Amino acid sequence: MADNLWVLREQKKISVATLASRAGLPIGLIMEYESGQRSIDPRHLNRIARALYIEEADIKLRSDPRPGAAPLERQPSRDTPREMARPYGDRPPMPRPPAGDVRPRERQMRPRLEPRPPLPARPSQIVHLEGLLKRLDLSMADLEAQIGKPLSGLDRVAISALLKDLQAKVKDAPTPVRHRAYLPESVDEFEARYLAAAQAAGDHLRFILFDGSSVEGQVIGYGPYSITARQADGAEVTLNKLALVSYTKPSGNAGPEQLQ
Amino acid sequence: MSLGDYLRLLRAKGGGLTPWDIEAATTLPRGLYRQMEQRYRAIGDDASMEILAEYYAVPFEDLRWRLGWSRKALSRALHIAATNRTPITLGLWNGQEATGNVAWWDLGAVGLDTGGGLLLVVQRHAIERWDPRAPEDGVADADDPNDEDDD
Numbered sequence: 001m002a003d004n005l006w007v008l009r010e011q012k013k014i015s016v017a018t019l020a021s022r023a024g025l026p027i028g029l030i031m032e033y034e035s036g037q038r039s040i041d042p043r044h045l046n047r048i049a050r051a052l053y054i055e056e057a058d059i060k061l062r063s064d065p066r067p068g069a070a071p072l073e074r075q076p077s078r079d080t081p082r083e084m085a086r087p088y089g090d091r092p093p094m095p096r097p098p099a100g101d102v103r104p105r106e107r108q109m110r111p112r113l114e115p116r117p118p119l120p121a122r123p124s125q126i127v128h129l130e131g132l133l134k135r136l137d138l139s140m141a142d143l144e145a146q147i148g149k150p151l152s153g154l155d156r157v158a159i160s161a162l163l164k165d166l167q168a169k170v171k172d173a174p175t176p177v178r179h180r181a182y183l184p185e186s187v188d189e190f191e192a193r194y195l196a197a198a199q200a201a202g203d204h205l206r207f208i209l210f211d212g213s214s215v216e217g218q219v220i221g222y223g224p225y226s227i228t229a230r231q232a233d234g235a236e237v238t239l240n241k242l243a244l245v246s247y248t249k250p251s252g253n254a255g256p257e258q259l260q
Numbered sequence: 261m262s263l264g265d266y267l268r269l270l271r272a273k274g275g276g277l278t279p280w281d282i283e284a285a286t287t288l289p290r291g292l293y294r295q296m297e298q299r300y301r302a303i304g305d306d307a308s309m310e311i312l313a314e315y316y317a318v319p320f321e322d323l324r325w326r327l328g329w330s331r332k333a334l335s336r337a338l339h340i341a342a343t344n345r346t347p348i349t350l351g352l353w354n355g356q357e358a359t360g361n362v363a364w365w366d367l368g369a370v371g372l373d374t375g376g377g378l379l380l381v382v383q384r385h386a387i388e389r390w391d392p393r394a395p396e397d398g399v400a401d402a403d404d405p406n407d408e409d410d411d
Contacts, residue, residue: 190364190371194381210386212354224368241368245354245386249378 004063005048006034012052022051036063118155125159132166136173188224195222198249205229206250209243216250261353262334263304263326265385267297270316286311300331329389336394338365348372350382351389358382 009019016034020027025044033040033048039062040048049056129151133143144150147162154162198205199219206216207229215237217229227247228238261269271277279294286293288308296304296312304327306320313320341348342362349359350372360374370387372380 188367188369190366191369191381194364194371194379208354210353241383242385244383245352245356246358246380246382248380 002058002060004034004060004066005030005040006063006066008052008054008059009034014052019048019051023047034063034066035069036065038062118157121154121156121159125156125163128163129159129166132163132170135170136166192222192224195219195227203249205247207239207247208245209239210245211243215239261326261385261388262300262330263302263309263323264297264299264331266323266326267293267312267316270318271297274316282312282315286315288312300335302327302330302332331384333394334384334387334390335365337390337392338362338370340394341392346392349391350387351391352382353386353388 009016014022016030017027020030023030023044024047029044030048032038033044040059045056045059045061049059052059130140133139140151143162151159197203199222202218204216204218206214207227208214215229215231217231217237219227220230220236221228221238225242226238226240227244228236230236271279271282279297282288283290283293288311292304292308293312296308304323306324309323309327310320313323337348340346342365345361347359347361349357350370351357358372358374358380360372360380363371363373363379365371365384368384370382370384372382374380
């Protein structure tokens with residue numbers, strides 16, 4: 001059963017503009033079709049149907065106006081006389097001055113502006129300056145001595161030029177060697193050192209595992225993620241460190257009995 | 261065990277899932293799960309932990325509690341204990357406790373001198389809690405001045 005064009009379009013969730021674009025028709029024409037102001041031209045029917053991916057027969061040739069919608073105002077056509085097209089056609093047109101009476105408008109001279117006072121340095125410029133001085137290992141006093149005037153007396157433009165100079169100096173300066181802090185948690189050398197000493201000494205260690213069991217054996221190898229031990233019966237076992245809770249030498253009083 | 265280590269354990273139990281799988285299966289913002297798991301500091305809020313608690317079917321309070329015991333916080337406590345030569349008590353995953361002076365600590369383990377000159381090596385991922393705790397901003401600078409080396 002045929003349906004209104006606007007219903008079909010809204011079912012497809014596309015705008016009037018999209019439909020017009022897909023069908024290659026003017027938006028205004030689509031709006032007129034939808035409002036029922038005019039019937040769909042048979043030449044356009046196929047294009048609209050294809051744009052909506054429906055059959056031509058699904059489209060009502062003259063749509064019913066959308067309930068509650070204001071009637072669509074028609075745009076004046078090109079051949080409509082101006083008086084008819086004007087909404088206030090009853091008003092006489094304003095008389096135009098004769099062509100010879102056109103006098104050039106007097107140019108209004110703007111008052112000459114006073115020169116702006118110099119702007120103070122931006123806070124970001126000061127921060128940038130401090131950073132550059134730090135990299136150059138200079139103090140504010142050093143810089144003031146170099147330029148021969150206090151920094152507070154420099155305006156935004158002067159500070160900008162100064163920053164440019166300092167940036168060039170920083171670029172030319174040798175890159176300082178970055179000394180990184182020693183971070184124990186970024187290395188695992190302490191445990192590796194302990195295991196290396198235990199392996200070299202042929203120590204036996206007792207390993208406590210997450211499942212509550214324990215393994216005792218001589219350390220014969222280790223890595224970042226595992227430890228290999230030879231048990232008393234000669235069997236070798238590789239323990240994943242993730243399975244371990246702790247380990248220690250079983251002799252003395254440093255065994256698991258120390259754990260409470 | 262920190263929240264990150266615990267999440268990693270839960271994911272491993274799930275069998276072969278990646279952080280991206282979990283993000284796809286939940287409504288977590290992109291990248292948050294990976295950060296929660298891998299960052300050493302405490303990452304995550306109640307909303308994200310509620311989502312993960314439901315996903316892994318674990319108590320929310322458990323995740324919330326672990327957020328307060330991050331690897332970073334353990335580093336601070338170990339650093340202070342080692343520097344001040346004060347004993348520290350470590351509460352372990354298996355319910356046991358070990359008390360001693362920190363002989364050394366590193367990425368994976370803590371060497372605890374429990375007396376008698378013999379060393380107990382405790383794996384860091386097995387540590388659930390510790391006492392005393394370090395103040396939040398105590399030695400953070402000494403521990404990680406650039407704040408960029410924690411994962």
